[in-house]
Amino acid sequence: MYGKGLRALSISTVVAVAVSLGLVFFYAPLEAEQGFLQKIFYVHVPLAIVALCGFVLGGLLAIQHLRTRDPRWDMRSYVVIHMSLIFAVGTLITGSIWAKGSWGHWWVWSEPTLVSFLIVFLLYATYQPLRFAIEDPERQSRYASVFAITAGAFVPMNFIAVRLSTAYLHPRVLGSTSNLPGPMALTFVVSLLAMALLFATLCKYELTAKHTRAQIRALRRRLAGETAAPTRPRSAAPALQHVTTMPARAAGRSAL
Amino acid sequence: MLAAALAEIPALPLHTAGKYVAGAYVVLFALVLIYVAIMALRLSRIERDLGELLSMSERPAGVGGQDQSAEHDPRRESAPA
Numbered sequence A: 001m002y003g004k005g006l007r008a009l010s011i012s013t014v015v016a017v018a019v020s021l022g023l024v025f026f027y028a029p030l031e032a033e034q035g036f037l038q039k040i041f042y043v044h045v046p047l048a049i050v051a052l053c054g055f056v057l058g059g060l061l062a063i064q065h066l067r068t069r070d071p072r073w074d075m076r077s078y079v080v081i082h083m084s085l086i087f088a089v090g091t092l093i094t095g096s097i098w099a100k101g102s103w104g105h106w107w108v109w110s111e112p113t114l115v116s117f118l119i120v121f122l123l124y125a126t127y128q129p130l131r132f133a134i135e136d137p138e139r140q141s142r143y144a145s146v147f148a149i150t151a152g153a154f155v156p157m158n159f160i161a162v163r164l165s166t167a168y169l170h171p172r173v174l175g176s177t178s179n180l181p182g183p184m185a186l187t188f189v190v191s192l193l194a195m196a197l198l199f200a201t202l203c204k205y206e207l208t209a210k211h212t213r214a215q216i217r218a219l220r221r222r223l224a225g226e227t228a229a230p231t232r233p234r235s236a237a238p239a240l241q242h243v244t245t246m247p248a249r250a251a252g253r254s255a256l
Numbered sequence B: 001m002l003a004a005a006l007a008e009i010p011a012l013p014l015h016t017a018g019k020y021v022a023g024a025y026v027v028l029f030a031l032v033l034i035y036v037a038i039m040a041l042r043l044s045r046i047e048r049d050l051g052e053l054l055s056m057s058e059r060p061a062g063v064g065g066q067d068q069s070a071e072h073d074p075r076r077e078s079a080p081a
Helices: A006-026 A036-068 A071-103 A112-125 A127-133 A137-164 A182-224 A248-255 B002-008 B014-058 B068-072
Strands: none
Touching: A006 A036, A006 A182, A036 A071, A036 A112, A036 A137, A036 A182, A036 B014, A071 A112, A071 A127, A071 A137, A071 A182, A071 B014, A112 A127, A112 A137, A127 A137, A182 B014
């Protein structure tokens, strides 16, 4: 189900990442003030944008879960937030490397963009422990969805608040003050597209793997002749076994 | 021909901020690599599970305490999608 189109998506991602790297290092001109160090922005800013959009998307998927009560939406929300968290780690590390090269410090606490992103990251770092703390799968998915919606709404509010603040130290890539020349803008857009494709591909891999595991568990139960789903050990990941659709006829064929 | 093509490519000014740029891109590469390694572990686990299922399916009926009537329980066919 989730594996459909995975091959095409993977190939598109590899091509996009290769083109993006080629443009970054052999097409985009060197920036006048920062020079070669500015190349970090073609990986740092797309990582940040995709991570923040992923957090918001996780909230939207959680809304769909609360509306329909379908656990598959909870699984999608969980995977998207999980992947966004990994991208956020990448954003923080690459941002720190740039700050060290440009400002001479790994971290500057007086810079609102850095601190606000760290707050968002720490907020979402509590998502997995929250899920793990709740044993009942139904309650776990419901509470996690409420968290994802609330935190997802916080992300754009946080972004706007930082934009409205007056102390600008962090370079602006997009917005009214942006003055990126054509080749740089093209490289940035391609890098952003490549990062978005990478995000989508990794999410799809994750969903496919989880769905396959759930199907294997369901098939194992059927072959063992179990009628009720076993109580699973406590886990932060959503339970999919009660929604896995393995037609009994197909299971019967496997058994023969 | 490859040498000529490489000669045409402008040299990267790695002497200035090269280590920082390399560090940032290595971080991204490492994240993807770690993820691929995790996926490889999962894939091997799925392969092992499928092998177990195959051996379970090849067992004669009733050996593993299998209840054949449970296979055709209509209530289980109407599981939510």
